[in-house]
Amino acid sequence: MSHSPRLWTVVSCSLLVASLGAGATACGTDDNPLSARPFDASDQVAFNTKAGSRAVDPDRPLEVTLKGDGGRITDVTAVDAHGRRLAGELSATGDRWRSTTALAAGVRYTVTVGTEDARGAPGERTMTFETTPAKKLLTAEFGPDTGTYGVGQPVTAELSEPVKDKAARAVVERALVVESSPHTDGSWYWVDDKKLHFRPKEYWPAHATVSVRSNLEGVRITDHLYGAGATPLKLTIGDRVEVVTDAAAHQLTFKRNGEVVNTIPVTTGKPGFSTRNGYKVVLGKEYFVRMRSTTVGIAEGTSDSYDLPVYYATRVTWSGEYVHAAPWSVGSQGYDNVSHGCTGMSTDNAAWFYENIKQGDVVQVVNSLGDEMDPFGNGYGDWNLDWKKWREGSALLAGTQDGRSPADTARLRPQV
Structure with a gap:
């Protein structure tokens, strides 16, 4: 019984609102126009394109204008099917909005326009259109x-x-x-x-x-x-793998996540064929490669010509620089540079290196008499450029x- 008065009040209020009709206020409802739901602003705004019309030229800017006197455009949001917003500017008087960047081609736009009438009541209109595909x-x-x-x-x-x-x-x-x-x-x-x-x-x-x-x-x-x-x-x-080959010390240092996990005696390029200094990114691995001197411009039959089967080859330049097994130079590894530019090591060490290195790891050569690695054109020498x-x-x-x-x-x- 104690709840009856409250129930009767609510029912009475509902009947009163219904009898007064739409837009009437009762029981303390706020009559501030800003509290109302947005009205349909179709008669208040106009576009320079029509919804459902044939696709429009994306080189043509989108324009929204206010029809009649009184009121203003408060906001325009134009978003394409990829979620990209079209930038635009609203005039100081609020009677015109115009896109300031080119429309995308071959996409559908959804345009939502917010308005106010002369009393300050909010209005809204939404329109979609498509742009012509690019040629x-x-x-x-x-x-x-x-x-x-x-x-x-x-x-x-x-x-x-x-x-x-x-x-x-x-x-x-x-x-x-x-x-x-x-x-x-x-x-x-x-x-x-x-x-x-x-x-x-x-x-x-x-x-x-x-x-x-x-x-x-x-x-x-x-x-x-x-x-x-x-x-x-x-x-x-x-893992963060960094390899440093010291051509003067004839030693390769292999680091994983900041810790040295192996040091390997090596031989690098001899005078006239010195290994390039600098950072090189591993391009790939090949278990077997046939290396011929003619591919690097050394004629057959000369003292520097060669034709060798090479195993456990890790490529670091497109021109043919590898880290690989070189069993024929084991006596020089750790002591002298006798190769034609590659980094050579024993077969066992090359097999270990091959298994622990991957594409994208960094191999740096220091203290060589060779030229600096080109940042581009012969592999990935990108890290030879500082950030500036x-x-x-x-x-x-x-x-x-x-x-x-x-x-x-x-x-x-x-x-x-």
Whole structure:
């Protein structure tokens, strides 16, 4: 019985509201217009394209205008099917909004417009439309293949079309996203007009996961050139393996996760064939290789010619530099440099090295009389550039002091 009055009050209030009709207030309801649900603003705003019409030219900006006097546009959100927001500007008077960046090609946009009428009541209108597909597409192919790699492995991107303009390069670079867990800072470097390399400031963290994706699909790069979709890539990073070969001491030191686990007597390139100094990233492993001097420009029948079966060969340059078994030079290993540029060791040591090294691990040569390893063109010499020089190869970071520019900050969120 004690609950009857409360029940009667609620029922009475409900009947009163129903009798007063929509929009009436009773029982303390707030009559502030901002508390109302948004009204349909279809009669309040207009677009320069129509919902359901044929696909529109992505080179044409999107415009939203206010119809009639009174009220204003408060907010416009235009998002494509990939979740990318279209940037735009609202006029000071709130009667016009216009996109400030190019629309993506071949995608569907959903546009939501918020308004206020003369009383301040909120309105809303949502509209969808599609843009015409691009006639000329730029594709990006990521490398290496999915798998487990060492801490020095760069990520590569091969483009289908050359991109020379700096502004266009910034558009491409901003859309090629590399993320690692745990996080590490890194950057792309434009090797040439069609090839980019990405590496972190320091080596990848051991046991990290690296994910690579493209947000280029539909994005305008230059006049009539738009980005295409790309197959994402995921890499797993193994132990931190670092190898240092001291050509003067004739010794190779193998470190795993910061600890020395093996030292191996070696021989490196003799005078005239001295091994290249610098950092090299392991390109692959071959159990057997037939090494012929003619492949490196040494004529047959000369004193330096050779044709040898080689086992347990770990490749570090495309031109033919390996770390491999060299049983014919065991007497010189640890004492003298007698090879034609490769790092030679006993068969047992080469077998151990072969089993413990992997693609992407870092091999550094010091104290050799040879030239410095080229950063590009003969394998992955990316680590021979310090971070300052590496940043100079980026269309986003070049010239910045702290390694982060406004454009780089923008790449943290996909945006056309």
